[in-house]
Amino acid sequence: MSPHFDLRPLLERVEAAAPVDAVTAVTAELASLSGATEVSFLIADFSGHALVRLGTATRAPDGSRVQGAEHAETLRLEGTVHEQVLRTQQAAVQAGDDAGVHVIVPVTDRGDAIGLLELVLPEPPGEQELADISAAGHALAYVVVANRRHTDLFEWGQRTTPFSLAAEIQRRLLPSAFTCEAGQFTLAGWLEPAATVGGDTFDYALDRDSLQVSITDAVGHEVGAALLATLLVGSLRNERRRGMDLGTQTRNANDAVAAHSAAGGFVTGQVVRVDLHSRRAQIVNAGHPFPLRLREGRVEEVELLIDLPFGIQAGTGYRLQHFPLEPGDRVVFVTDGMQERNAASLDVAATLAATSALHPREVVHELGQAVLRATGGVLRDDASVVCLDWYGGPPRARESDAGASRRLASGGAGSGAPSPGATSAGAASGSR
Structure with a gap:
């Protein structure tokens, strides 16, 4: 050559x-x-x-x-x-x-x-x-x-396994890339199982000023749940792309689900917006399981006020809650499939602690594998997870070699990035 x-x-x-x-x-x-x-x-x-x-x-x-x-x-x-x-x-x-x-x-x-x-x-x-x-x-x-x-x-x-119709619809709702590395953060999402059921989604969008992340779970199964999820995700994206703030996005998305879904249809979810300049985050919690945070070696739930799921009542306004983020935090958002009854042996917090040295891309795979092991491979519901590593500091270029940051990769040579869950002075000052 x-x-x-x-x-x-x-x-x-x-x-x-x-x-x-x-x-x-x-x-x-x-x-x-x-x-x-x-x-x-x-x-x-x-x-x-x-x-x-x-x-x-x-x-x-x-x-x-x-x-x-x-x-x-x-x-x-x-x-x-x-x-x-x-x-x-x-x-x-x-x-x-x-x-x-x-x-x-x-x-x-x-x-x-x-x-x-x-x-x-x-x-x-x-x-x-x-x-x-x-x-x-x-x-x-x-x-x-x-x-x-x-x-x-x-x-x-x-597609090594054939997709159901519900999974085909649901697949269109997921982001085209499941992982995104940036200067201030790394984010990865995953969905189990990929080929069946329907209803769970995750999404993210990054612009000059903010990162927005959502995770949602539509009630029911198969095509009905996938169509309900389509209503919510489509509305959230439409409002976001129109430049609406987080409160307006979620209020209008709720009204869309209430107006167009069948009786009894609703979607739980969380939508987070991180201001990349102020480095502050807001979250809406629509009846969804609490996120988990790994900080300084400890895993704990981030307790939030609970508002109604999307679609229950038209005209509902959602509280914009402060979401605490510190440099070195690893935050994991999950759907209730990670906590389903036949996955009772799965300790998500312990798995999160045990995978602290892994890249978020590997963490979400490990959590997906853990729920499959706990259920014997028979999930009664979707199980979705989004992992966000927050490094903090001002907006900046990321370190990259052939498409990836080797310093952040699992087991990568020269790994010297701050471990998730452990605050570092370098991350706090914005240097990486």
Whole structure:
């Protein structure tokens, strides 16, 4: 590979290709530049437990899903080098079973781990070549983000389990990226199970002045709950995008649910707005389970005043409550699926304390896995979780290397970020 990797030929090749061939265009260009004998893209599936290798080979590997010319080979994640690269966001170089050397790099955008890029090279890469391959992985993240708007290929590949209609509707309500790293915070969300039920949602939006986060739980199950959730999330987004303040957003969203839902329909939820300049936060609590906060090694509920769920009574105004945030805080918002009766053995607070060293992206996966273990894999309700790490300080650029902050990654080399739950002088002063 050239010592100065030029992305222009790669991007031109991507633009010339059809959206379904965008990844193939990247891998072909990368193979030409690097001399790799194999280059493949592995996308993270919606369960969070596997990777999916997408391809168009005439003979698909055994056990692959096939749809027309496309095939998707599912690979287990737990205990593999692939899991290590996703967690640490650092490249891995390994001698393969054949004569080649396997190089695996993250495909990540703003901390959102989309998947991995895997190459087989004739010999170990040098430092510059490995950096170039990592840059190509970062570029591939943008290629996937851009091209998935035009094709179902990536969505199909990620669905290792068929979706119900309710889950299909619900999926449209979730943010397109489940993780976001920024200078003042890192945020990640997750939903279990991904393929069935309906009703739970989470959302977030970041602008120049604020971060807004919501987590909601519509009453009922399946399509009815998904449609009810659509009413609330659509209204909250509409009000937010019109520039309304938090009180107006929630009041109007409540009225929309009350006016358009069937009798007895309601949605519990919390909506938080963090002012990035004053570093103060407000929260509306519409009959929802209290958040948990990890601070200075202790986990405790953040007790809030309880207002009516959305949709119970038209004209309801919601109290804007101060939400206490200090640099080093980790806050977890959950739905009641995390506390359902057949998950009685799950101690969410203990799990949160035990995962304090992990990136929020890994924390929400661990909590999802914990509720599945506690219920024997049989959830009677959705279980959603959003994890917010707050670093504080003024708005600023984030540290990033190939799409992720390695300093914040779980087990990443050079990790020196303030541990969640432990206030640090550096975080308080705004330096990171």
